[in-house]
Amino acid sequence: MKKILLVVFMCLCIAAPVFALDGNEMLINVDRNLNPESFEMYRKLINIEPDGSKKEFVMYSVKKGKDKIASVFLSPASEKGRSTLRIGDNMWLYIPNVGKPIRITSLQSVTGGVFNNSDIMRVDYSAEYDCEKVEPAEDGHILYLKAKTNTVAYDKVKMWVYGTRLLPDKIECFASSGMLIKTLYFKNVKDFGGGLVRPAVIETDSPLYKGYKSIIIFAKVNAKNLPDEVFTLNYMSKVESLRQ
Amino acid sequence: MKFFHLCTGLLLFLMAAALPCHADAEDQASDMLDLDFEIPEVEKKPYTFRAELEIAETVKSLDESSLLFYQKYPDGRDDTTLWETDLNLTLEGSYRIESVNFYARLKGGLYHTEEEDWQTDDLTEEAYVSLQPNPSIALDAGKKVLKWGKGYAWNPVAFFSRPKDLDDPEASMEGYFLASGDLIKSMDGPLKTIAVTPVILPVSSDINDDWSAERELVYGAKIYFFTWDTDLDVMFLIGEETRDRIGFDFSKNISSNFEIHGEAAIVFDYEKQVVDRQGELSADRYNALNFLAGIRYLTEGDTTIIFEYYRNGQGYTRGEINDYFDLIKTGYLDYLDSGNMAGLGLSREQGALYYNQQTMMMDYLYLKVTHKEPFDILYFTPGITSVYNMNDHSLSITPQVTYTPITNIEFDIKATFVSGRGHTEYGEKINGSKIVASTAFYF
Numbered sequence: 001m002k003k004i005l006l007v008v009f010m011c012l013c014i015a016a017p018v019f020a021l022d023g024n025e026m027l028i029n030v031d032r033n034l035n036p037e038s039f040e041m042y043r044k045l046i047n048i049e050p051d052g053s054k055k056e057f058v059m060y061s062v063k064k065g066k067d068k069i070a071s072v073f074l075s076p077a078s079e080k081g082r083s084t085l086r087i088g089d090n091m092w093l094y095i096p097n098v099g100k101p102i103r104i105t106s107l108q109s110v111t112g113g114v115f116n117n118s119d120i121m122r123v124d125y126s127a128e129y130d131c132e133k134v135e136p137a138e139d140g141h142i143l144y145l146k147a148k149t150n151t152v153a154y155d156k157v158k159m160w161v162y163g164t165r166l167l168p169d170k171i172e173c174f175a176s177s178g179m180l181i182k183t184l185y186f187k188n189v190k191d192f193g194g195g196l197v198r199p200a201v202i203e204t205d206s207p208l209y210k211g212y213k214s215i216i217i218f219a220k221v222n223a224k225n226l227p228d229e230v231f232t233l234n235y236m237s238k239v240e241s242l243r244q
Numbered sequence: 245m246k247f248f249h250l251c252t253g254l255l256l257f258l259m260a261a262a263l264p265c266h267a268d269a270e271d272q273a274s275d276m277l278d279l280d281f282e283i284p285e286v287e288k289k290p291y292t293f294r295a296e297l298e299i300a301e302t303v304k305s306l307d308e309s310s311l312l313f314y315q316k317y318p319d320g321r322d323d324t325t326l327w328e329t330d331l332n333l334t335l336e337g338s339y340r341i342e343s344v345n346f347y348a349r350l351k352g353g354l355y356h357t358e359e360e361d362w363q364t365d366d367l368t369e370e371a372y373v374s375l376q377p378n379p380s381i382a383l384d385a386g387k388k389v390l391k392w393g394k395g396y397a398w399n400p401v402a403f404f405s406r407p408k409d410l411d412d413p414e415a416s417m418e419g420y421f422l423a424s425g426d427l428i429k430s431m432d433g434p435l436k437t438i439a440v441t442p443v444i445l446p447v448s449s450d451i452n453d454d455w456s457a458e459r460e461l462v463y464g465a466k467i468y469f470f471t472w473d474t475d476l477d478v479m480f481l482i483g484e485e486t487r488d489r490i491g492f493d494f495s496k497n498i499s500s501n502f503e504i505h506g507e508a509a510i511v512f513d514y515e516k517q518v519v520d521r522q523g524e525l526s527a528d529r530y531n532a533l534n535f536l537a538g539i540r541y542l543t544e545g546d547t548t549i550i551f552e553y554y555r556n557g558q559g560y561t562r563g564e565i566n567d568y569f570d571l572i573k574t575g576y577l578d579y580l581d582s583g584n585m586a587g588l589g590l591s592r593e594q595g596a597l598y599y600n601q602q603t604m605m606m607d608y609l610y611l612k613v614t615h616k617e618p619f620d621i622l623y624f625t626p627g628i629t630s631v632y633n634m635n636d637h638s639l640s641i642t643p644q645v646t647y648t649p650i651t652n653i654e655f656d657i658k659a660t661f662v663s664g665r666g667h668t669e670y671g672e673k674i675n676g677s678k679i680v681a682s683t684a685f686y687f
Binding site: 042044047049055056058060074075076077078080081087088089090091095096097098099100102103104105106107108109112113118150151152153175209210211212219220227228229230231232233234235238240241243244 | 282283285286288292294295336340345374376378379380382389390391392393394396414415416417426428429430431436437439441468470473475495496497498499500501502503505540542544548616617620622623648651652654684686687
């Protein structure tokens with residue numbers, strides 16, 4: 001009996017770091033495991049059509065805090081210089097030809113394909129969602145998330161997280177009607193340096209875009225101190241100057 | 245020569261039709277997916293360069309019964325179809341030395357019409373130097389486009405810009421010679437950002453000479469506030485010859501697919517030049533209020549709707565436009581009777597200066613509906629745009645198709661049709677319809 005109690009006690013101790021967290025704390029941990037609070041990154045977005053043909057975009061992005069992210073397209077030439085800014089639920093697009101930032105919404109897509117603006121300009125999940133329920137799953141947990149406001153792209157999100165590192169494995173995104181809009185798959189866990197070990201690939205498909213796929217490849221993620229003024233409309237045309 | 249234009253149009257069509265096939269053939273042979281983590285763009289260079297080459301063929305069908313046709317072609321024309329070929333090259337580049345950045349955008353054009361044969365055109369749209377010691381402060385000097393306002397089709401608060409082209413509101417524009425700055429402060433709390441943009445614009449016979457005939461210094465500023473998830477701007481312009489003006493604008497996302505915006509401006513002591521049916525010119529002075537209200541809405545089916553109402557307080561009333569059209573009609577009849585061009589010449593002069601402009605009247609509605617990738621055709625966007633003149637109930641309708649099947653190549657075809665009774669803005673347009681097919685290459 002003593003042995004059984006000891007085993008149960010040890011199991012509880014091992015599991016304590018995870019079970020001691022409530023859903024929202026786990027969500028904050030997921031956010032920090034995906035990226036530092038203030039950082040820069042290079043990403044490649046690939047839209048793949050059913051026939052296998054591809055379209056690629058390269059973006060440089062900087063993010064600060066829970067809900068500020070600015071990006072600029074480095075290629076292709078047709079998109080070069082376009083920049084996006086997100087502060088909380090507010091999103092803007094700056095097109096050099098147009099010469100001024102215009103407001104865009106989270107469900108639109110500046111690149112086409114399955115990813116929408118909310119996916120491309122992703123802020124911390126804990127900034128947009130409350131965790132309503134946690135369920136155990138094989139090698140991890142399922143977090144049931146509910147959008148904090150109606151300006152968030154997906155009303156409900158189901159997130160599979162695994163391991164002691166609490167990294168996401170799969171995310172299902174639902175509309176308020178309950179319809180599945182898309183599924184994100186996190187793959188290729190990679191050491192980016194500075195203690196950041198996270199999936200380097202996010203793949204998505206959608207029942208609304210049968211046969212189409214979109215992929216984000218993270219090539220470089222570095223912690224970086226950034227002033228708040230970088231995340232303003234006046235700075236949108238100058239985001240590229242932050243690159244070292 | 246018409247054969248040449250037909251060939252150009254046919255070539256553009258064949259390119260649009262053939263390239264997707266080529267893409268399929270090429271891509272089917274490639275591997276399904278190569279997760280290449282090497283991104284050459286990561287390496288930063290001190291310079292940037294971008295170029296755009298556009299080939300366009302335009303076919304205009306002249307409306308022989310419109311007053312503006314009589315005004316331009318009082319002797320009529322044998323052929324009422326006009327063809328135009330345009331070849332435009334835009335070069336854009338920048339060079340950065342620490343906190344100093346040099347930027348220029350140059351446009352060169354080669355175009356052909358049956359009336360003018362081959363002509364060239366070149367323009368420096370922008371060329372300026374920027375100094376940015378830190379992200380809170382920036383100073384720009386040179387020829388620069390300053391676009392203020394939140395409207396898509398019109399911007400009554402864009403005090404330092406040229407008017408937008410209603411046929412293509414997103415087209416690049418030519419700037420003015422000016423000096424401007426940015427002072428940005430971000431904060432915690434309800435007011436998250438405040439940014440001040442002061443502007444000084446000199447006017448002389450050498451630079452910015454379309455502002456006024458006299459030498460003057462025009463200055464102004466815009467103050468931007470980001471608060472309660474809303475963009476707010478207040479702005480002013482003060483000049484010696486140029487009329488003073490104040491304005492504000494706002495925009496806000498109401499939900500994940502719905503945005504609202506608005507602008508308002510007052511031009512103080514605005515002087516409207518009005519011509520009566522005898523050709524007498526008079527000036528009407530008043531404080532002109534211009535404003536705009538609009539929405540951008542994305543439906544669940546990926547249809548984007550942009551809808552705007554514009555009040556042009558500087559525009560002409562129905563009666564004033566009637567007088568102008570009467571002047572053309574009288575001048576044309578005089579010419580037919582006696583060969584006297586005086587009346588028509590006067591109407592041409594007033595038309596070029598004041599009347600024959602886009603948005604010449606007071607109340608307009610703008611609607612643009614685009615549907616992203618219907619029938620699962622990726623990168624294919626059909627749309628339709630309409631401008632409705634509420635004062636005379638005339639309108640233009642422009643269906644358009646944009647297709648970008650291959651990276652850095654864009655095909656676009658649009659047709660514009662106008663409708664309206666006699667003595668209405670669109671009813672008297674010289675072009676009854678216009679079709680433009682273009683291909684743009686980016687590199």
